[in-house]
Every structure is written in structure tokens, then in C-alpha cells.
Amino acid sequence: MVLRSPTDSPSMTEAEFRSFQELIRSNCGLFYAPDSQYLLEKRVALRMRAVEMNSFAAYRQFLQVRGDGEKELSLLVDELTTNExxxxxxxxxxxxxxEEIVPELLExxxxxxxxxxxxxxxxxxxxxEPYSIVMLCEEQGLKxxxxxxxxxxxxxxxxxxKARRGIYRHSAFRETESELVTKYFEDKEGLFHLSDAIKKKVxxxxxxxxxxxxxALLGxxxxxxxxxxxxxxxxxxxxQVINTFFEKLNSGGYLLLGHAESLINLSTDFRLCHLKNDLVYVRPIPGEGKDDLWEIAAKAAINAGDRRRGGR
Ligand SMILES: C[S@@+](CC[C@H](N)C(=O)[O-])C[C@H]1O[C@@H](n2cnc3c(N)ncnc32)[C@H](O)[C@@H]1O
Incomplete structure (x- = not known):
């Protein structure tokens, strides 16, 4: 299928869609289900315009080319990620x-x-996220x-x-108390500059x-x-990704997923752990038992309840 003008947005053929879907899934994991085809097409078309190509098939082939094609695939992936x-x-x-995990591990x-x-x-x-971790740990007196x-x-x-620049808009603070914003950021004409002292800690x-x-290079x-x-x-x-994290964690180390996410049907290697403030996963210390199904079901019920209440 061919794009004629910059405003044109023709559909990919089914075969083209499947080919892009598989390339992206195998490269970075992002999975575009058939009902998201429109979104994928829109984002691919954006990159095609940037490199002045107008055929999905030709662009797909270009992505296979060593060097230039690989660089372009990386730019396409930048376009495809959701960064909210x-x-x-x-x-x-x-x-x-x-308050709980870092002090315990530190000890x-x-x-x-x-x-x-x-x-x-x-x-x-x-x-x-990483800057929030530094600020919260320092608020606890940790160095x-x-x-x-x-x-x-x-x-x-x-x-x-953007992370390295450390400059944010007001919308980044929808869950931040004003005292923390004042303490760690400088407001310069509506843009909030994170202090260098925090920036250099990530x-x-x-x-x-x-x-x-x-x-593997990351310890x-x-x-x-x-x-x-x-x-x-x-x-x-x-x-695959959860297995990688299991391998990267020290025994007794913690895995924290988003509240809409769980390891149900993904891994039985981790143990579910009840903390005062949350339920999290732990890579068991050898010899420790794994959690029973009851606890896994409890986490699922909490997640379902969060979703019903409109949470994540
Ligand atoms: C929605 S953001 C989540 C940000 C943050 N963790 C949070 O919860 O607010 C998802 C991030 O995962 C990144 N991502 C997606 N696939 C990835 C992969 N294969 N490797 C590394 N990062 C990936 C995206 O680029 C994006 O910035």
C-alpha cells in the first residue's frame, strides 16, 4: 500500500500489518493487537514521512537493512512507545x-x-519514577x-x-505535595527544574x-x-522479561510491578510478600517456600477491586 500525499493515511494490507506487528514484537516486545492496527499505521506513517518513503512494503524492507535500517527501526520504536x-x-x-524494603535490604x-x-x-x-525514589529515600534519611x-x-x-535534563511541566506533579515541589524544583516561568543534587543521583x-x-552488562x-x-x-x-528480572535479582530481592499487573500465569518463581504499605514480589532465598495460591488469589482480588474503583 502506498501513501500519496503527507495527509494520506491508507490502510496497510493485512500481510503488511502482520509483518510490522511481528518485527516490532520481536524487537522490543510492544504488541499491537489487530484492533490497534490504526494506531500502528499512524505511527509508522509518521516515520515514513520523515524519511520520505511512501510505501509500507518498501519501508518495511528498509528496516531490515543493516546500519541505516537498524537506526530507523530504533526511531520507529521511539515513536511507538507509550511514555505516560x-x-x-x-x-x-x-x-x-x-520505608520498608530499602531499610530491610540495607541492614x-x-x-x-x-x-x-x-x-x-x-x-x-x-x-x-527514579527521581521520586531518590527523593523519598532521602526523606527517610537514607543516603x-x-x-x-x-x-x-x-x-x-x-x-x-528528557530524564537527564530534569525539566518538567506542571502535569508531572499531579500527585506531588507542593512542599516537595518547592524543596526539590525551581520554577522557571512555569517549567520546573529539578535540583542538580537529585539529578546526579540517578x-x-x-x-x-x-x-x-x-x-547482562547491568549488574x-x-x-x-x-x-x-x-x-x-x-x-x-x-x-521472557519476568525471567530476565528473576535472573537479575539477588536472592531476597524485590520485584515491584504496576498495580494493574501481576505474575499470575507468568511466573511461579517469585514469592508474594505482604508489607505494611503494599503487596510485592520477592525472589525467594534458596530453601524458602513459595507462596500458596491463596495469596496469589488475594493479589488478583485487590487488583480487580482497584480497577472497579477506577484505579489502575
Ligand atoms: C508507561 S511508561 C512507564 C513509566 C514508569 N515506569 C511509570 O510507571 O510511570 C512505559 C515505558 O516503558 C518503556 N519500554 C517499553 N518497552 C521497553 C523495552 N523493551 N525495554 C525497555 N523499556 C521499554 C517505554 O519506552 C516507556 O517509557
Whole structure:
């Protein structure tokens, strides 16, 4: 199918759609179901205009070309990701992290003579999540560098650039108390500049979870947050990514998913753990039992209740 003018948006043929769908799924995990074909076409067409191509088939072929095609595929993926995020999203879970998980892990690390608690915000978008973690941990009196260290990774380069700049619009603070905004940001004509002191406490890395070679370069972690990311993957990719996280976590380490996400039907390797502020997953210490089905059902019921009340 061919685009004639910049405003033209013809449909992909079914075969073209399936070919793009599979290329994208296998490259970055994002899964476009047939009822999202329109969205995929719109985003592909945007990139085609940028490179002045007007045939879906020719553009699909170009994406296979070593070098230029690979670079273009990365730009297409940037266009396809959903990057919605904001500071202190799912606050109860972040409180569980700063008030319960990090202090407990730190105590264990200290007893074993290990370094700071290593926290990975996987799929961090424009940085609001890892920066929120640093701010909340510091509010608890924990010291970045000695007590904890935060890494943020994303597949989308423009989002990582935004994260490193640390400049945000008002909408990023929909769940942030004004005292925290005043304490950590400078309002410059309606744009909020994060203080350098917080900015330098997150290491940002460009990473695709499906790229096992690059993921292997990242050391093991004590906590992995992967929130509101795997909802865009199909079950097969979700399992693959969750296995990767299992391998990257130290025994006794925590996995925090978004509140609409769970490991039901994905993995039985983790143990569900009840904290004061939340339910989270733990990579069991060898010899520890796994959770029973009752607890898994309890998490599912809580998620269902959240959705009915209009939560995530
Ligand atoms: C909706 S945002 C979630 C941001 C944040 N975790 C939160 O909950 O607010 C999802 C992010 O996952 C990233 N992402 C999607 N697929 C990815 C992959 N294969 N590897 C790494 N990051 C990915 C997207 O680029 C996007 O920024």
C-alpha cells in the first residue's frame, strides 16, 4: 500500500500489518493487537514521512537493512512507545520501597559487608519514577551512594534525554505535595527544574529488556521496579522479561510491578510478600517456600477491586 500525499493515511494490507506487528514484537516486545492496527499505521506513517518513503512494503524492507535500517527501526520504536508517567505514581508502593524494603535490604547488605541497595527503575520513561525514589529515600534519611543507588533505563532515547535534563511541566506533579515541589524544583516561568543534587543521583542507561547481551552488562539488583511496562507486551514476551528480572535479582530481592499487573500465569518463581504499605514480589532465598495460591488469589482480588474503583 502506498501513501500519496503527507495527509494520506491508507490502510496497510493485512500481510503488511502482520509483518510490522511481528518485527516490532520481536524487537522490543510492544504488541499491537489487530484492533490497534490504526494506531500502528499512524505511527509508522509518521516515520515514513520523515524519511520520505511512501510505501509500507518498501519501508518495511528498509528496516531490515543493516546500519541505516537498524537506526530507523530504533526511531520507529521511539515513536511507538507509550511514555505516560508522573512523580510519585502509585505512592503507597513507593512508600513501601523507601520505608520498608530499602531499610530491610540495607541492614542485610551491611551485615554481609555489601554495598548500597541497588534499585533499578526498568522502563523509567522521562525519569519521574527514579527521581521520586531518590527523593523519598532521602526523606527517610537514607543516603544516595552509601545506602542506596538508583538506575533508570528505557528503550526510548528522547525520554532518556528528557530524564537527564530534569525539566518538567506542571502535569508531572499531579500527585506531588507542593512542599516537595518547592524543596526539590525551581520554577522557571512555569517549567520546573529539578535540583542538580537529585539529578546526579540517578544513572540513566539506554536499554531494551529483550537485548539479553546489553541487559547482562547491568549488574545484579536488589530491587527492580517495572511498572506499567509489561501491560504493552503479549504473554510470551511478559514471561521472557519476568525471567530476565528473576535472573537479575539477588536472592531476597524485590520485584515491584504496576498495580494493574501481576505474575499470575507468568511466573511461579517469585514469592508474594505482604508489607505494611503494599503487596510485592520477592525472589525467594534458596530453601524458602513459595507462596500458596491463596495469596496469589488475594493479589488478583485487590487488583480487580482497584480497577472497579477506577484505579489502575
Ligand atoms: C508507561 S511508561 C512507564 C513509566 C514508569 N515506569 C511509570 O510507571 O510511570 C512505559 C515505558 O516503558 C518503556 N519500554 C517499553 N518497552 C521497553 C523495552 N523493551 N525495554 C525497555 N523499556 C521499554 C517505554 O519506552 C516507556 O517509557
Amino acid at each position: 508517567t508522573y512523580f510519585f505514581r502509585e505512592r503507597k508502593q513507593l512508600r513501601a520501597l523507601a 542485610g547488605n551491611r551485615a554481609e559487608g555489601k554495598g548500597p541497595v541497588r534499585i533499578w527503575s526498568a522502563g523509567c520513561s522521562s525519569g519521574e 544516595s551512594g552509601t545506602d542506596f543507588h538508583v538506575y533508570g533505563s528505557d528503550i526510548c532515547r528522547p525520554m532518556l534525554q 544513572d540513566f542507561i539506554h536499554l531494551n529488556f529483550l537485548d539479553s547481551e546489553r541487559t 545484579t539488583m536488589d530491587v527492580i521496579l517495572c511498572r506499567n511496562v509489561i501491560i504493552y507486551f503479549n504473554p510470551e514476551t511478559k514471561k
